[in-house]
Amino acid sequence: MTAQVTTPAATAAHEGAEVLALEGVTKHFGAVAALTDIDLTVHRGEVLALVGDNGAGKSTLVKVLAGVHSADSGTITFEGRPVRITSPADAQELGIATVYQDLALCENLNVVENLFLGRELRPGRLDEVGMEIKAWELLRQLSAKIPTVRIPIASLSGGQRQTVAIARSLLGDPKVIILDEPTAALGVAQTAEVLNLVERLRENGHGVVMISHNMADVLAVADTVAVLRLGRNNGVFRVADVSAEDIIAAITGATDNAVTQRASKRTPTAPADHPASASSADGDGDAATSPETDPTPMTNEETRA
Ligand SMILES: Nc1ncnc2c1ncn2[C@@H]1O[C@H](COP(=O)(O)OP(=O)(O)OP(=O)(O)O)[C@@H](O)[C@H]1O
Numbered sequence: 001m002t003a004q005v006t007t008p009a010a011t012a013a014h015e016g017a018e019v020l021a022l023e024g025v026t027k028h029f030g031a032v033a034a035l036t037d038i039d040l041t042v043h044r045g046e047v048l049a050l051v052g053d054n055g056a057g058k059s060t061l062v063k064v065l066a067g068v069h070s071a072d073s074g075t076i077t078f079e080g081r082p083v084r085i086t087s088p089a090d091a092q093e094l095g096i097a098t099v100y101q102d103l104a105l106c107e108n109l110n111v112v113e114n115l116f117l118g119r120e121l122r123p124g125r126l127d128e129v130g131m132e133i134k135a136w137e138l139l140r141q142l143s144a145k146i147p148t149v150r151i152p153i154a155s156l157s158g159g160q161r162q163t164v165a166i167a168r169s170l171l172g173d174p175k176v177i178i179l180d181e182p183t184a185a186l187g188v189a190q191t192a193e194v195l196n197l198v199e200r201l202r203e204n205g206h207g208v209v210m211i212s213h214n215m216a217d218v219l220a221v222a223d224t225v226a227v228l229r230l231g232r233n234n235g236v237f238r239v240a241d242v243s244a245e246d247i248i249a250a251i252t253g254a255t256d257n258a259v260t261q262r263a264s265k266r267t268p269t270a271p272a273d274h275p276a277s278a279s280s281a282d283g284d285g286d287a288a289t290s291p292e293t294d295p296t297p298m299t300n301e302e303t304r305a
Protein backbone atom coordinates (compact mmCIF):
# COMPACT_ATOMS: atom_id res chain seq x y z
CA MET A 1 0.00 0.00 0.00
CA THR A 2 2.85 2.31 0.82
CA ALA A 3 4.13 2.09 -2.74
CA GLN A 4 0.73 2.98 -4.18
CA VAL A 5 0.36 6.02 -2.01
CA THR A 6 3.70 7.30 -3.17
CA THR A 7 3.63 9.42 -6.28
CA PRO A 8 6.77 10.43 -8.08
CA ALA A 9 8.28 13.63 -6.77
CA ALA A 10 7.93 15.96 -9.67
CA THR A 11 11.38 17.45 -9.68
CA ALA A 12 10.97 18.85 -13.16
CA ALA A 13 8.77 21.62 -11.84
CA HIS A 14 11.55 22.94 -9.61
CA GLU A 15 13.58 25.77 -10.94
CA GLY A 16 16.06 25.59 -8.12
CA ALA A 17 18.93 23.16 -7.92
CA GLU A 18 18.97 20.40 -5.39
CA VAL A 19 20.53 21.70 -2.19
CA LEU A 20 19.95 18.92 0.33
CA ALA A 21 19.31 15.24 -0.21
CA LEU A 22 18.86 12.36 2.20
CA GLU A 23 19.16 8.77 1.15
CA GLY A 24 18.38 5.80 3.31
CA VAL A 25 18.65 7.76 6.54
CA THR A 26 17.95 5.59 9.56
CA LYS A 27 17.89 6.47 13.24
CA HIS A 28 17.11 4.21 16.19
CA PHE A 29 16.65 5.12 19.83
CA GLY A 30 17.38 1.80 21.47
CA ALA A 31 14.71 -0.56 20.16
CA VAL A 32 12.63 2.26 18.67
CA ALA A 33 13.09 2.79 14.96
CA ALA A 34 12.39 6.53 14.81
CA LEU A 35 13.51 6.80 11.16
CA THR A 36 13.88 3.99 8.65
CA ASP A 37 15.35 4.43 5.22
CA ILE A 38 14.29 8.03 4.71
CA ASP A 39 14.80 9.66 1.31
CA LEU A 40 14.18 13.37 0.95
CA THR A 41 15.26 16.09 -1.45
CA VAL A 42 15.13 19.84 -0.94
CA HIS A 43 15.68 22.35 -3.74
CA ARG A 44 16.54 26.00 -3.70
CA GLY A 45 13.45 28.14 -3.81
CA GLU A 46 11.25 25.27 -2.70
CA VAL A 47 8.99 24.97 0.33
CA LEU A 48 8.85 21.34 1.38
CA ALA A 49 6.22 20.55 3.97
CA LEU A 50 7.08 17.65 6.24
CA VAL A 51 3.91 16.11 7.61
CA GLY A 52 3.00 13.05 9.63
CA ASP A 53 1.11 11.95 12.70
CA ASN A 54 2.46 12.25 16.22
CA GLY A 55 5.54 10.08 16.57
CA ALA A 56 6.03 9.80 12.80
CA GLY A 57 9.63 10.94 13.11
CA LYS A 58 9.43 14.58 11.95
CA SER A 59 11.30 16.08 14.88
CA THR A 60 13.86 13.30 14.77
CA LEU A 61 14.49 14.01 11.11
CA VAL A 62 14.88 17.71 11.83
CA LYS A 63 17.27 16.95 14.66
CA VAL A 64 19.36 14.75 12.40
CA LEU A 65 19.63 17.64 9.95
CA ALA A 66 20.31 20.11 12.75
CA GLY A 67 23.11 17.98 14.17
CA VAL A 68 21.31 17.28 17.45
CA HIS A 69 21.17 13.56 16.64
CA SER A 70 23.49 11.68 14.33
CA ALA A 71 21.95 9.29 11.82
CA ASP A 72 22.82 5.62 12.34
CA SER A 73 23.16 5.08 8.61
CA GLY A 74 22.32 6.64 5.27
CA THR A 75 23.75 9.46 3.23
CA ILE A 76 23.21 13.19 3.49
CA THR A 77 24.27 15.23 0.50
CA PHE A 78 24.57 19.00 0.72
CA GLU A 79 25.13 21.03 -2.42
CA GLY A 80 26.19 17.93 -4.27
CA ARG A 81 28.69 16.50 -1.82
CA PRO A 82 28.22 13.92 0.90
CA VAL A 83 28.46 15.42 4.36
CA ARG A 84 28.43 14.28 7.96
CA ILE A 85 26.40 16.33 10.41
CA THR A 86 27.50 15.38 13.88
CA SER A 87 26.91 18.61 15.78
CA PRO A 88 24.81 21.77 15.55
CA ALA A 89 28.01 23.57 14.55
CA ASP A 90 28.36 21.24 11.55
CA ALA A 91 24.82 22.07 10.45
CA GLN A 92 25.38 25.77 10.88
CA GLU A 93 28.64 25.69 8.98
CA LEU A 94 27.00 23.89 6.08
CA GLY A 95 24.15 26.38 5.99
CA ILE A 96 21.28 24.52 7.61
CA ALA A 97 19.38 26.68 10.09
CA THR A 98 16.60 25.43 12.33
CA VAL A 99 13.88 27.45 14.01
CA TYR A 100 12.47 25.30 16.78
CA GLN A 101 8.91 25.55 17.92
CA ASP A 102 9.78 27.22 21.22
CA LEU A 103 11.78 29.85 19.24
CA ALA A 104 14.31 30.21 22.09
CA LEU A 105 14.00 33.99 22.34
CA CYS A 106 14.74 36.01 25.47
CA GLU A 107 11.57 37.81 26.52
CA ASN A 108 13.32 40.65 28.31
CA LEU A 109 15.75 41.47 25.52
CA ASN A 110 14.86 43.58 22.51
CA VAL A 111 14.81 42.50 18.87
CA VAL A 112 18.41 43.49 18.08
CA GLU A 113 19.72 41.89 21.26
CA ASN A 114 17.88 38.68 20.45
CA LEU A 115 19.06 38.61 16.87
CA PHE A 116 22.69 38.95 17.87
CA LEU A 117 22.65 37.08 21.17
CA GLY A 118 25.87 35.09 21.36
CA ARG A 119 27.19 36.52 18.10
CA GLU A 120 27.31 40.23 18.78
CA LEU A 121 29.22 42.31 16.32
CA ARG A 122 32.61 43.20 17.82
CA PRO A 123 32.24 41.67 21.25
CA GLY A 124 33.82 43.80 23.94
CA ARG A 125 32.86 47.05 22.26
CA LEU A 126 29.42 46.45 20.89
CA ASP A 127 28.72 47.85 17.46
CA GLU A 128 25.17 48.91 18.31
CA VAL A 129 24.69 50.88 15.12
CA GLY A 130 26.03 48.08 12.93
CA MET A 131 23.77 45.54 14.61
CA GLU A 132 20.73 47.76 14.27
CA ILE A 133 21.40 48.33 10.57
CA LYS A 134 21.84 44.61 10.01
CA ALA A 135 18.68 43.90 12.00
CA TRP A 136 16.65 46.18 9.74
CA GLU A 137 18.25 44.62 6.70
CA LEU A 138 17.19 41.14 7.81
CA LEU A 139 13.68 42.24 8.68
CA ARG A 140 13.36 44.03 5.36
CA GLN A 141 14.35 40.83 3.54
CA LEU A 142 11.37 39.23 5.23
CA SER A 143 9.09 42.23 4.67
CA ALA A 144 8.55 41.99 8.40
CA LYS A 145 6.04 44.09 10.24
CA ILE A 146 7.94 45.09 13.33
CA PRO A 147 7.61 48.73 14.40
CA THR A 148 10.95 49.10 16.15
CA VAL A 149 13.92 46.84 16.75
CA ARG A 150 14.40 48.22 20.25
CA ILE A 151 11.17 46.71 21.51
CA PRO A 152 11.41 43.79 23.99
CA ILE A 153 10.29 40.41 22.66
CA ALA A 154 7.70 40.29 25.48
CA SER A 155 5.72 43.04 23.74
CA LEU A 156 5.58 41.31 20.35
CA SER A 157 2.80 39.15 18.94
CA GLY A 158 3.33 35.45 18.20
CA GLY A 159 3.76 36.15 14.51
CA GLN A 160 6.28 38.90 15.17
CA ARG A 161 8.25 36.60 17.46
CA GLN A 162 8.32 33.97 14.74
CA THR A 163 9.64 36.68 12.43
CA VAL A 164 12.45 37.53 14.83
CA ALA A 165 13.36 33.85 15.21
CA ILE A 166 13.43 33.38 11.45
CA ALA A 167 15.44 36.58 10.97
CA ARG A 168 17.93 35.30 13.52
CA SER A 169 18.28 32.05 11.59
CA LEU A 170 19.19 34.10 8.50
CA LEU A 171 22.24 35.64 10.18
CA GLY A 172 24.45 32.69 9.31
CA ASP A 173 23.37 33.02 5.65
CA PRO A 174 21.87 29.53 5.47
CA LYS A 175 20.86 27.71 2.31
CA VAL A 176 18.23 25.60 4.03
CA ILE A 177 15.89 26.77 6.75
CA ILE A 178 13.89 24.30 8.79
CA LEU A 179 10.79 25.60 10.55
CA ASP A 180 9.23 23.40 13.20
CA GLU A 181 5.47 24.09 13.35
CA PRO A 182 5.85 27.82 12.64
CA THR A 183 2.13 28.53 12.79
CA ALA A 184 1.07 26.12 15.53
CA ALA A 185 0.40 28.72 18.19
CA LEU A 186 -0.85 31.51 15.94
CA GLY A 187 -4.18 33.07 15.10
CA VAL A 188 -5.47 33.59 11.58
CA ALA A 189 -3.85 36.95 10.82
CA GLN A 190 -0.52 35.99 12.35
CA THR A 191 -0.52 32.70 10.49
CA ALA A 192 -0.97 34.61 7.24
CA GLU A 193 1.94 36.82 8.23
CA VAL A 194 4.20 33.84 8.86
CA LEU A 195 3.15 32.16 5.61
CA ASN A 196 4.14 35.38 3.86
CA LEU A 197 7.53 35.09 5.54
CA VAL A 198 7.89 31.56 4.26
CA GLU A 199 7.17 32.84 0.77
CA ARG A 200 9.82 35.54 1.18
CA LEU A 201 12.34 32.85 2.12
CA ARG A 202 11.43 30.90 -1.01
CA GLU A 203 11.71 34.04 -3.18
CA ASN A 204 15.14 34.67 -1.73
CA GLY A 205 16.19 31.23 -2.95
CA HIS A 206 16.26 29.35 0.32
CA GLY A 207 15.21 25.75 0.57
CA VAL A 208 12.54 25.71 3.26
CA VAL A 209 11.48 22.63 5.21
CA MET A 210 8.31 23.31 7.16
CA ILE A 211 6.90 20.86 9.64
CA SER A 212 3.17 21.34 9.95
CA HIS A 213 0.05 19.67 11.21
CA ASN A 214 -2.13 22.21 9.46
CA MET A 215 -3.30 21.03 6.06
CA ALA A 216 -4.56 24.49 5.09
CA ASP A 217 -1.11 26.00 5.71
CA VAL A 218 0.58 23.19 3.82
CA LEU A 219 -1.67 23.59 0.80
CA ALA A 220 -1.36 27.38 0.96
CA VAL A 221 2.39 27.66 0.95
CA ALA A 222 4.21 24.41 0.18
CA ASP A 223 5.40 23.28 -3.24
CA THR A 224 6.00 19.73 -2.16
CA VAL A 225 4.67 17.60 0.68
CA ALA A 226 6.66 14.72 2.15
CA VAL A 227 4.70 12.40 4.38
CA LEU A 228 6.32 10.41 7.15
CA ARG A 229 4.49 7.53 8.73
CA LEU A 230 5.88 5.43 11.55
CA GLY A 231 9.37 6.62 10.72
CA ARG A 232 9.18 5.82 7.00
CA ASN A 233 8.52 7.70 3.80
CA ASN A 234 4.89 7.38 2.88
CA GLY A 235 4.63 9.58 -0.17
CA VAL A 236 6.01 12.73 -1.74
CA PHE A 237 3.46 14.87 -3.54
CA ARG A 238 3.42 18.03 -5.60
CA VAL A 239 0.94 20.29 -3.85
CA ALA A 240 -0.54 21.25 -7.21
CA ASP A 241 -1.51 17.62 -7.85
CA VAL A 242 -2.83 16.56 -4.48
CA SER A 243 -5.85 17.08 -2.25
CA ALA A 244 -5.91 17.38 1.52
CA GLU A 245 -7.68 13.99 1.58
CA ASP A 246 -4.81 12.34 -0.31
CA ILE A 247 -2.31 13.75 2.14
CA ILE A 248 -4.37 12.69 5.14
CA ALA A 249 -4.70 9.21 3.67
CA ALA A 250 -0.91 8.99 3.42
CA ILE A 251 -0.51 10.32 6.96
CA THR A 252 -2.91 7.78 8.44
CA GLY A 253 -1.79 4.94 6.19
CA ALA A 254 -5.26 4.37 4.78
CA THR A 255 -6.20 4.67 1.15
CA ASP A 256 -9.61 5.15 2.64
CA ASN A 257 -9.26 8.23 4.75
CA ALA A 258 -11.25 8.91 7.88
CA VAL A 259 -13.81 10.96 5.99
CA THR A 260 -14.60 8.35 3.38
CA GLN A 261 -14.65 5.62 6.04
CA ARG A 262 -17.18 7.64 7.94
CA ALA A 263 -19.25 8.15 4.81
CA SER A 264 -19.19 4.44 3.95
CA LYS A 265 -20.29 3.54 7.47
CA ARG A 266 -23.42 5.54 6.89
CA THR A 267 -24.29 3.48 3.80
CA PRO A 268 -25.81 0.23 5.10
CA THR A 269 -24.16 -2.08 2.55
CA ALA A 270 -22.03 -4.42 4.66
CA PRO A 271 -24.00 -6.29 7.31
CA ALA A 272 -22.43 -7.88 10.39
CA ASP A 273 -19.67 -9.70 8.53
CA HIS A 274 -17.17 -6.98 9.29
CA PRO A 275 -16.68 -6.96 13.05
CA ALA A 276 -13.10 -5.71 12.81
CA SER A 277 -13.94 -2.42 11.19
CA ALA A 278 -16.77 -1.83 13.61
CA SER A 279 -14.47 -2.06 16.62
CA SER A 280 -11.31 -0.59 15.19
CA ALA A 281 -11.85 2.83 16.66
CA ASP A 282 -10.85 1.72 20.13
CA GLY A 283 -8.77 -1.16 21.39
CA ASP A 284 -5.07 -0.44 21.32
CA GLY A 285 -5.46 3.20 20.56
CA ASP A 286 -1.73 3.89 20.61
CA ALA A 287 -0.91 1.57 17.78
CA ALA A 288 -0.67 4.33 15.24
CA THR A 289 2.04 6.15 17.13
CA SER A 290 4.28 3.17 17.76
CA PRO A 291 7.04 2.56 15.24
CA GLU A 292 6.99 -1.07 16.32
CA THR A 293 3.62 -1.74 14.74
CA ASP A 294 2.87 -2.92 11.22
CA PRO A 295 3.83 -0.02 8.97
CA THR A 296 0.84 -0.42 6.64
CA PRO A 297 -2.32 -1.09 8.60
CA MET A 298 -5.44 -1.13 6.44
CA THR A 299 -7.55 0.98 8.69
CA ASN A 300 -6.73 3.76 11.01
CA GLU A 301 -9.35 5.87 12.67
CA GLU A 302 -6.96 8.58 13.71
CA THR A 303 -7.98 11.86 12.23
CA ARG A 304 -5.26 14.09 13.60
CA ALA A 305 -3.40 15.68 10.80
N1 LIG B 1 15.39 11.09 22.41
C1 LIG B 1 14.57 10.04 22.17
N2 LIG B 1 14.72 8.88 22.84
C2 LIG B 1 13.94 7.82 22.60
N3 LIG B 1 12.95 7.81 21.68
C3 LIG B 1 12.73 8.93 21.00
C4 LIG B 1 13.52 10.12 21.21
N4 LIG B 1 13.08 11.08 20.36
C5 LIG B 1 12.07 10.53 19.66
N5 LIG B 1 11.85 9.25 20.05
C6 LIG B 1 10.84 8.34 19.48
O1 LIG B 1 10.97 8.36 18.08
C7 LIG B 1 9.70 8.36 17.45
C8 LIG B 1 9.56 9.57 16.56
O2 LIG B 1 9.44 10.72 17.39
P1 LIG B 1 9.43 12.22 16.85
O3 LIG B 1 9.50 13.11 18.01
O4 LIG B 1 10.47 12.36 15.81
O5 LIG B 1 7.99 12.29 16.18
P2 LIG B 1 7.23 13.56 15.57
O6 LIG B 1 6.83 13.17 14.18
O7 LIG B 1 8.05 14.76 15.73
O8 LIG B 1 5.91 13.62 16.47
P3 LIG B 1 5.08 14.91 17.01
O9 LIG B 1 4.17 15.28 15.90
O10 LIG B 1 4.34 14.33 18.15
O11 LIG B 1 6.05 15.96 17.38
C9 LIG B 1 8.68 8.30 18.58
O12 LIG B 1 8.32 6.96 18.75
C10 LIG B 1 9.45 8.82 19.77
O13 LIG B 1 8.95 8.26 20.94
Ligand SMILES: [Mg+2]
Pocket residue numbers: 058059060
Ligand atom coordinates in the same frame (compact mmCIF):
# COMPACT_ATOMS: atom_id res chain seq x y z
MG1 LIG C 1 7.80 16.53 16.81
